[in-house]
Amino acid sequence: MKEKAPVDLRRHQRAPLSLPVEFVVRGSTDRVSGRAKDISLGGMFIETATPPAFSEELVVHLALPKVKKPIALKAVVRWTRTGGMGVQFGLLGARETHAITELTRPASEEK
Numbered sequence: 001m002k003e004k005a006p007v008d009l010r011r012h013q014r015a016p017l018s019l020p021v022e023f024v025v026r027g028s029t030d031r032v033s034g035r036a037k038d039i040s041l042g043g044m045f046i047e048t049a050t051p052p053a054f055s056e057e058l059v060v061h062l063a064l065p066k067v068k069k070p071i072a073l074k075a076v077v078r079w080t081r082t083g084g085m086g087v088q089f090g091l092l093g094a095r096e097t098h099a100i101t102e103l104t105r106p107a108s109e110e111k
Contacts, residue, residue: 014040015104019062021046023075026057034084036062041100043075043088051085052077060087064099071096 016038022031023046034048044060052058056077063070074090092100 013104013106014038017103019064021060021062023048023052023058023060025052026059031061036060037084039100040104041089041092041097043078043086045084045086047084049083051080051083054078054080058087064103066102067095067099071099 017036019036021034021036023034024031032048032050034046037045037047046060054077058075058077060073060075061070062073073092073096075087076090077085078088079086
């Protein structure tokens, strides 16, 4: 019997990337380093040796390609595993939405 491929239930197109990030857990002032490995309008995967616990609120700081200033994104930890975590973004501003949309646009749609 042939095995079925897993169904991807994500609502937003993801784009692979490898960018340095820092995040700050709510209630702390310590910036923790990590690396963004993929991104979508809904969230991102961050490689880090010290992922916060499930449901922790944090702010992710990163510089996206084609964006002049670094951005800060409010997020919530939705899952963790050894070496990283998946975070869901809160409300995004117009600049952040545009930058992430440009990164996740399929190559066939690029101008």
